Amino acid sequence: MAENNKKDLNLDFSENTFNYYPDFDSLETEMSVSVQKPAEVQPVQDIETVTEAVAAPTKEKVPSPAADEAAKPEETKKKKSSLFAVLCALMCVAIVACSVLSVFSINSFLNSSQEPVQTPVGNENTGYNPYTAIVPKYKTTKYPANISQQLVKAYSVNNDVVGWLHIPGTNVNTPIVQSKDNNYYLRYNFYGTNTKYGTAYIDYRCKKSTLSTNTVIYGHNMPSGTHFYDVHRYEDIEWYKQHPTITYTTLNGTYTFLVYTAFYATGKVSYNGGYFFNYIYPNMGPVSMAGYVEQIKQRAIYTTGIDLKSSDRVITLSTCTHSLDAACGMDIDGRLVVVGRLLRAGESPDVDTSKAKANPDYRRPQIWYDKKGKKNPYANSVTWQPSQK
Numbered sequence: 001m002a003e004n005n006k007k008d009l010n011l012d013f014s015e016n017t018f019n020y021y022p023d024f025d026s027l028e029t030e031m032s033v034s035v036q037k038p039a040e041v042q043p044v045q046d047i048e049t050v051t052e053a054v055a056a057p058t059k060e061k062v063p064s065p066a067a068d069e070a071a072k073p074e075e076t077k078k079k080k081s082s083l084f085a086v087l088c089a090l091m092c093v094a095i096v097a098c099s100v101l102s103v104f105s106i107n108s109f110l111n112s113s114q115e116p117v118q119t120p121v122g123n124e125n126t127g128y129n130p131y132t133a134i135v136p137k138y139k140t141t142k143y144p145a146n147i148s149q150q151l152v153k154a155y156s157v158n159n160d161v162v163g164w165l166h167i168p169g170t171n172v173n174t175p176i177v178q179s180k181d182n183n184y185y186l187r188y189n190f191y192g193t194n195t196k197y198g199t200a201y202i203d204y205r206c207k208k209s210t211l212s213t214n215t216v217i218y219g220h221n222m223p224s225g226t227h228f229y230d231v232h233r234y235e236d237i238e239w240y241k242q243h244p245t246i247t248y249t250t251l252n253g254t255y256t257f258l259v260y261t262a263f264y265a266t267g268k269v270s271y272n273g274g275y276f277f278n279y280i281y282p283n284m285g286p287v288s289m290a291g292y293v294e295q296i297k298q299r300a301i302y303t304t305g306i307d308l309k310s311s312d313r314v315i316t317l318s319t320c321t322h323s324l325d326a327a328c329g330m331d332i333d334g335r336l337v338v339v340g341r342l343l344r345a346g347e348s349p350d351v352d353t354s355k356a357k358a359n360p361d362y363r364r365p366q367i368w369y370d371k372k373g374k375k376n377p378y379a380n381s382v383t384w385q386p387s388q389k
Contacts, residue, residue, distance in 0.1 A: 170230035228319040257340030263299035273366035281386035305355025
């Protein structure tokens with residue numbers, strides 16, 4: 001886990017960005033659950049494929065009887081043998097009992113920490129989805145007014161539920177929670193169990209019942225193929241072409257977003273020429289939004305043919321990535337960010353993905369240009385800061 005360096009900050013607004021900017025990192029495979037990792041997509045230029053192996057558990061050896069047993073008198077040996085046989089029998093019973101308890105304990109853990117929840121919509125992908133079997137927990141749950149029926153079961157288990165995120169054809173099909181800050185669900189799962197795998201959650205400043213101008217959702221990039229692993233695959237244009245839409249259900253409605261593009265960012269201003277691109281600001285006004293659109297265009301890994309206006313609402317999915325680390329020769333605390341634009345009234349959700357084109361000169365963090373010995377063509381770009389104007 002890359003550490004936040006608060007000394008790197010030199011912001012022009014009062015809030016300390018790292019008070020709410022999640023420090024995600026790719027984590028090792030969850031437990032010993034059998035997961036088939038999705039096939040890797042072709043990386044874009046300067047992408048490093050990061051894989052992690054799961055170590056196989058070791059088995060303890062049972063000590064053998066003492067070697068000098070045969071040297072004792074015959075009668076003593078018979079008594080010892082009988083006693084040894086009894087002890088072996090007791091050990092066998094104990095081992096069987098422990099095995100049964102272990103299986104029960106593991107199953108109980110998986111049923112809690114692996115966050116089994118019934119998905120409200122079908123998951124077309126045949127890969128692993130941990131949300132598979134939720135049962136309403138409290139019959140006395142007091143639900144928000146006009147709650148979406150898709151969220152009723154999940155909300156009864158965790159009152160922090162504010163939505164459900166689904167990307168058709170991927171493993172991203174998950175309840176979305178919200179806390180009073182952006183730290184809690186980094187290390188707690190859907191059931192409130194402490195785990196380094198966390199759970200997907202919305203920025204604490206976003207609206208609960210409807211959409212903010214910029215609905216920001218965070219999730220871990222898991223090498224096992226779970227959580228937001230499939231989000232980081234949007235760095236490849238071919239992956240985008242197969243999955244051009246995002247569905248998000250809030251407490252009071254379901255919305256479709258057309259993927260606009262994906263871009264790279266870094267959490268450390270020292271790696272970006274002293275500038276922090278604050279793409280996680282939820283409540284931008286139209287003037288600020290216009291500047292944000294321009295910033296995204298500069299960073300777009302590819303264009304999709306989808307337009308984006310300052311009057312549009314967007315969804316932002318953010319996860320950790322190491323894709324630029326190899327080119328930079330260091331861990332740059334990178335993020336892969338996917339931006340989707342809300343489907344407009346009367347607009348078809350069917351996307352002509354043949355219009356998508358790679359952008360070879362997209363804007364990278366400044367550290368990339370420094371390590372490559374290249375001039376940053378965006379060095380004189382206005383250092384945009386978000387606001388409600």
